[in-house]
Amino acid sequence: MKDEQQVGLGRLGPSLPVPRDRIHLQKSSVCSRSYFVVVMVFFHVYIINVIALLLYVHYNSGPGEPPDPAAGRAPEPDPLPPVSHAGPGGPLYLPRIEGIRVGHVQKVALVPDKVHEMKTLSLKPLLFEVPGFLTEEECQVIVQLARLKGLTESQVMAPEGGEELAEELELSPEEIFNLLDLNQDGQLQLQEVLTHSRVRDGIWLTPDSLREIYAGLKADPDGNGLLSLEEFKRLSSNAFQRFLRQRGVQRSQLVRNSKHTWLYQGEGAHRVLRALRERVTRLTRLPPVLVELSEPLQVVRYERGGHYHAHHDSGPVYPETVCHHTKLAANASTPFETSCRYITVLFYLNTVDGGGETAFPVADNRTYEELSLIQNDIDLLDTRKNCDKGNLRVRPTQGTAIFWYNYLSDGKGWVGELDEYSLHGGCVVTQGTKWVANNWINIDPDYRRQARFQQMVSQQEGERHAPNRDRNHNPDPDPHSGMHSDL
Ligand SMILES: [Ca+2]
Ligand SMILES: [Ca+2]
Numbered sequence: 001m002k003d004e005q006q007v008g009l010g011r012l013g014p015s016l017p018v019p020r021d022r023i024h025l026q027k028s029s030v031c032s033r034s035y036f037v038v039v040m041v042f043f044h045v046y047i048i049n050v051i052a053l054l055l056y057v058h059y060n061s062g063p064g065e066p067p068d069p070a071a072g073r074a075p076e077p078d079p080l081p082p083v084s085h086a087g088p089g090g091p092l093y094l095p096r097i098e099g100i101r102v103g104h105v106q107k108v109a110l111v112p113d114k115v116h117e118m119k120t121l122s123l124k125p126l127l128f129e130v131p132g133f134l135t136e137e138e139c140q141v142i143v144q145l146a147r148l149k150g151l152t153e154s155q156v157m158a159p160e161g162g163e164e165l166a167e168e169l170e171l172s173p174e175e176i177f178n179l180l181d182l183n184q185d186g187q188l189q190l191q192e193v194l195t196h197s198r199v200r201d202g203i204w205l206t207p208d209s210l211r212e213i214y215a216g217l218k219a220d221p222d223g224n225g226l227l228s229l230e231e232f233k234r235l236s237s238n239a240f241q242r243f244l245r246q247r248g249v250q251r252s253q254l255v256r257n258s259k260h261t262w263l264y265q266g267e268g269a270h271r272v273l274r275a276l277r278e279r280v281t282r283l284t285r286l287p288p289v290l291v292e293l294s295e296p297l298q299v300v301r302y303e304r305g306g307h308y309h310a311h312h313d314s315g316p317v318y319p320e321t322v323c324h325h326t327k328l329a330a331n332a333s334t335p336f337e338t339s340c341r342y343i344t345v346l347f348y349l350n351t352v353d354g355g356g357e358t359a360f361p362v363a364d365n366r367t368y369e370e371l372s373l374i375q376n377d378i379d380l381l382d383t384r385k386n387c388d389k390g391n392l393r394v395r396p397t398q399g400t401a402i403f404w405y406n407y408l409s410d411g412k413g414w415v416g417e418l419d420e421y422s423l424h425g426g427c428v429v430t431q432g433t434k435w436v437a438n439n440w441i442n443i444d445p446d447y448r449r450q451a452r453f454q455q456m457v458s459q460q461e462g463e464r465h466a467p468n469r470d471r472n473h474n475p476d477p478d479p480h481s482g483m484h485s486d487l
Contacts, residue, residue, distance in 0.1 A: 105119045110283055121360075122421075126405045133283075152259060154257075155255060155257070198309075256308040260298055261299050295339075321337070321445075323442065387425075406422045
C-alpha cells in the first residue's frame with residue numbers, strides 16, 4: 001500500500017495526462033481498488049465534516065450574519081435560555097461569561113423579540129456593555145418610581161467615627177503606622193496616608209489638602225513632607241478629618257456627591273422592575289435564586305457637579321470577612337463586613353449632557369499597585385480632577401447597561417479573590433443631571449455560608465408561606481449603603 005501510494009503520488013504531477021492513471025489502475029486492480037475505497041471514504045468524511053461545520057456556524061451566529069472566528073471558542077447562548085437551573089437547595093455553579101478579547105461582540109437573547117449585542121470593554125475587570133438594554137420608556141418609569149419614593153443623600157455631610165475599625169481591632173499607633181507604611185521605609189509618604197483615608201466614606205483628601213492639614217496641625221515639624229513614627233504618634237486617631245470638618249466641608253469635597261433610593265423588585269413590584277430583574281438573570285446567566293436574593297435596585301441621581309471617586313463595590317475577602325447578606329447564616333461576629341457584590345450591573349437611565357462618565361482607571365493595566373495610583377500629585381482615583389487620565393471611560397447613554405465581575409473565579413466554579421482592577425468611579429457631571437441604577441448580585445465567597453443562607457430563606461418561606469419573600473428578607477435595604485459601596 002505504501003509503495004502504491006508513492007507511485008500514485010508521483011503520478012499527480014500536472015504534466016502527466018489522466019489516461020495514464022487509468023491504465024496503471026487497471027494493471028494492479030486489487031491494490032488500486034482498495035486505494036480508491038480509502039480515498040472515497042476520506043472524501044466523504046471530509047464532505048460530512050464541512051457540512052457539519054457550516055451548519056454549526058449557521059446556527060450559532062444567527063441568520064444573515066458572518067461567522068464569527070471566535071464562535072468555536074465561545075458558544076453563543078441558546079435563544080432565550082431557560083431561567084432556572086438550580087433551586088435554593090440544589091448545587092450551585094456560577095457560569096462566567098467569556099470576554100474573548102476587548103471589542104469582541106456577542107449576541108445575547110434577553111427579551112423575546114430582540115437580539116442584543118454585548119461588547120467586551122475590558123478583560124481586567126471582565127467588563128461588558130449592552131446598548132439598548134432598557135427602552136426609553138423603561139428608563140423613564142424607573143426615574144419616576146425613584147422620584148415618587150424620594151431620594152436621600154448618598155453620603156452624610158460630616159461623617160463621624162471614621163476610625164472605629166482601628167479601635168475595634170485594638171491596634172496600637174505603632175501597629176497602625178506599620179499597616180499604613182506600605183513600602184516599609186519607616187516613613188509615611190503622602191500616598192500612603194491618602195490610600196488609607198479612602199477605606200471608609202469621609203472627606204476626600206487630596207495631596208494639596210493633606211499638605212494644608214500638616215501645616216495646620218503642625219504634624220510635620222521637620223517639614224520633609226513625610227510622617228515619621230514619632231510625628232504620627234503625636235496625632236489623634238481622626239485628626240485629619242476633624243481638622244477638615246472644623247474648617248467647613250462642601251459636598252464636592254466628599255467621597256461621593258449624589259442622592260439615591262432603593263426600589264424593591266420582587267413579586268408585587270412594578271412590572272418594569274420585575275422585567276428588569278428577569279433580564280439581569282438572563283444577562284448574567286446566574287442561577288435565578290442568587291439574583292432574587294440580592295439587593296433591591298438602587299437608583300442614583302447626580303446633579304451638575306456630582307461625582308463618586310473611584311472605589312471597589314465590594315471589600316477584599318479575609319478569612320474573617322462576613323457578607324452583609326449572609327451575616328445571620330455566618331453566626332460569627334467580626335469587624336470585617338462587606339457587601340459581597342459578585343457582579344455590578346449599571347444602567348444609564350438618561351444620556352448626560354456633559355461629563356458623568358463611568359471611569360475604570362486601571363482597566364486592563366498590566367499591574368495593579370495601590371501606591372502607583374497616586375503619582376506626582378496625580379491621583380487616578382480622583383474623578384473630579386483626573387478622569388481623563390485613567391485607562392477606560394464609558395459615556396452614559398440612555399438604555400445602555402454595563403456590567404462587570406468584582407471578583408475573580410476561584411477556578412472551581414465559585415467566587416475567588418476580589419478583582420482589584422474593578423476599581424471604578426463616576427466622573428463629575430459638568431452639564432445636566434445624571435440618572436443611573438445599579439443591580440448588585442450578592443454572593444458569599446464562602447460557598448457553604450451561601451448555601452446555608454439560601455436554606456434559611458427557603459425554610460422561612462415555607463413557614464410563612466408568604467408570596468412577598470423579598471420584603472420579608474430585606475425589611476430595610478439601607479444597611480447596604482453603609483460601606484463605600486454604592487455608585
Ligand atoms: Ca512609607
Ligand atoms: Ca516629617
